[in-house]
Amino acid sequence: MESSSITKTCDCKGKRTCLLCEKLLDKTPKNYYEEYKSRLFFSYCPTCEKIYKCWESINGCDDHESMTGHNFPGVCIILEFISSEEADSLVKAVDKNLGWDTSQSGRRKKNFGPKVNFKKKKLSIGKFEGFPPCTLFLRQRFKNVDFLKDFITIEECFLEYDTNRGSHIDPHIDDCWIWGERIVTVNCLGNSVLTLTKHIPMYDKQYNIDSMESYESQLIVPLVNEVPDNIVIRIPMPERSLLIMSGPARYQYEHSVLREDIFSRRVAIAYREFTFPYQKGNSKYDEAEKIYKICESK
Numbered sequence: 001m002e003s004s005s006i007t008k009t010c011d012c013k014g015k016r017t018c019l020l021c022e023k024l025l026d027k028t029p030k031n032y033y034e035e036y037k038s039r040l041f042f043s044y045c046p047t048c049e050k051i052y053k054c055w056e057s058i059n060g061c062d063d064h065e066s067m068t069g070h071n072f073p074g075v076c077i078i079l080e081f082i083s084s085e086e087a088d089s090l091v092k093a094v095d096k097n098l099g100w101d102t103s104q105s106g107r108r109k110k111n112f113g114p115k116v117n118f119k120k121k122k123l124s125i126g127k128f129e130g131f132p133p134c135t136l137f138l139r140q141r142f143k144n145v146d147f148l149k150d151f152i153t154i155e156e157c158f159l160e161y162d163t164n165r166g167s168h169i170d171p172h173i174d175d176c177w178i179w180g181e182r183i184v185t186v187n188c189l190g191n192s193v194l195t196l197t198k199h200i201p202m203y204d205k206q207y208n209i210d211s212m213e214s215y216e217s218q219l220i221v222p223l224v225n226e227v228p229d230n231i232v233i234r235i236p237m238p239e240r241s242l243l244i245m246s247g248p249a250r251y252q253y254e255h256s257v258l259r260e261d262i263f264s265r266r267v268a269i270a271y272r273e274f275t276f277p278y279q280k281g282n283s284k285y286d287e288a289e290k291i292y293k294i295c296e297s298k
Helices: 002-007 019-024 032-037 084-098 133-142 206-214 247-251 285-297
Strands: 040-044 050-052 075-078 108-112 115-117 122-124 155-161 169-172 183-189 192-198 231-237 242-245 253-257 266-272
Touching: 032 192, 075 231, 084 133, 084 155, 084 183, 084 266, 122 285, 133 266, 247 253
Parallel strands: 040 231
Antiparallel strands: 040 050, 075 242, 108 155, 115 122, 155 266, 169 253, 183 242, 183 266, 192 231, 192 253
């Protein structure tokens, strides 16, 4: 009974933990940080769009003058995508008006989008009524990015990471049945790092990645032939930047935000689109049409 009441103090389930439940329930989280530092690691440069053999974040080409760069497809970073004033307004909007919901691993979130059941592959409108007006300028600004000109936002999710709660997110791939190729993140507050590691399936149809086979030929960024088993790619997420993951980075790597890479409060907004079959003119569009109308009305 005592253990049950303790678990209600946070939203962590299964192997997921935060500082609170680790202390109260004497849980020991897996140390991804030390494990990844023992592997073959590279950091991504947002300026020249290549990866270099170092662990620390690369902020520009001056940080890798004497190093050899390698291509890494599927990542795009736009620095200073939003202004300081715009970032402040977004953080204030979610803090004061939209509110937060508790999540796992010490995070908080506020989600806007349709109801999805990944296990049963069921999609419905649920309580979705559209996106908040405070983020309209972001969705409009996406149209100015060549790679996002045809991106239609289906889900918008505010995310908060806090050092006091030991916030992080374990390695994973976003669902491949319903969420499309481009995963977009607007980093509003705090600098951090996204860590990519090769996806090695733990069980059949994990992340519904088998669904991707039906639309792989439609991917904007093609997959690569081979990913080394022990490789780690570190992607900087500077404050006020835009990050887009697609192709290999999206499907052939799991991504995580390590606790050690949360240096202060972090607030970001994640954006997702529908997969190719649910887009206009394709086989599943009828199931998504009403949701598209809600998304495009506000």
